[in-house]
Amino acid sequence: MTTVGYGDLVPNSATTKLLACVFVFSGMALVGLVLSKAADYLVEKQETLLIKALHMGCRVGPSEILEEIETNKVRYKCFMVAAFLIMLIIIGTVVLTRVEKFDTVDAFYCVCATITTLGYGDKSFSTKAGRIFSIFWILTSTLCLGRFFLYVAEWNTEKRQKEIVKWVLSRRMTNVDLEEADLDDDGVVGAAEFVIYKLKEMGKINQHDVAAVLKEFESLDVDQSGTLSTADLTLAQSS
Structure with missing residues (x-):
């Protein structure tokens, strides 16, 4: 054995x-x-x-x-x-x-x-x-x-x-990075977008993971307001 x-x-x-x-x-x-x-x-x-x-x-x-x-x-x-x-x-x-x-x-x-x-x-x-x-x-x-x-x-x-995480966190952001981190293309990067971008750089997640999560968010956001509420969840579950 x-x-x-x-x-x-x-x-x-x-x-x-x-x-x-x-x-x-x-x-x-x-x-x-x-x-x-x-x-x-x-x-x-x-x-x-x-x-x-x-x-x-x-x-x-x-x-x-x-x-x-x-x-x-x-x-x-x-x-x-x-x-x-x-x-x-x-x-x-x-x-x-x-x-x-x-x-x-x-x-x-x-x-x-x-x-x-x-x-x-x-x-x-x-x-x-x-x-x-x-x-x-x-x-x-x-x-x-x-x-x-x-x-x-x-x-x-x-x-x-x-080592990769340390390098990512110590690296200065550039305009190119800012554009890539701007997921909703509104010209500004929020805290959530910044975290997602850094996690992608660290190799923790990839674009496919982000796209899958965003797709689920859009399916739950019934009123297309860009936010989730109990009303959205109720409508999503009933549909």
Whole structure:
């Protein structure tokens, strides 16, 4: 299920091979879903503890904690998963040296080959105790490594988005920008039009999104006054 495939134990009949095909796909999906939910829960709990630890000198309420988490959510997740991954690597190395009697280099090599799902097969869990441990350790460590790479990529994307937002907010408006922001072509740009234009520059929304929202607004604005009222909503719902 973890795509490691040491090669020491394999199906040897047509029936078991077909069963293995079904089991691998369904098992990977199910285990991945369950463990990812568990990982998210643990990471969120660790985020809260980390923020409290960073602000031990001052009182931090639930609202401040949530705000801090949302601001640096991906970064905290990346740190937490990295710490958990290092812990799993150390645990796996220790177990292989104690239970499987590997030397430290071979144990670390086997750990790296396993959690990256390479599974060369030259080094693997062979004792009963080691294999029982590996059932839980391999599932957890391979998923943890995958989540770590996912969070690193997400962190880089988030940093890039923040740079774009910073550039957009610091850039001076020009006459061309003013014309593009003037959605109703009345020669002036209101606060709503300005916000929409900036969001488009940041890549948060696009012209298609704006057009769809304006179309919905026009369908609700029955009296064509340019504003919405309860009377408009009543007429729109009855028509």
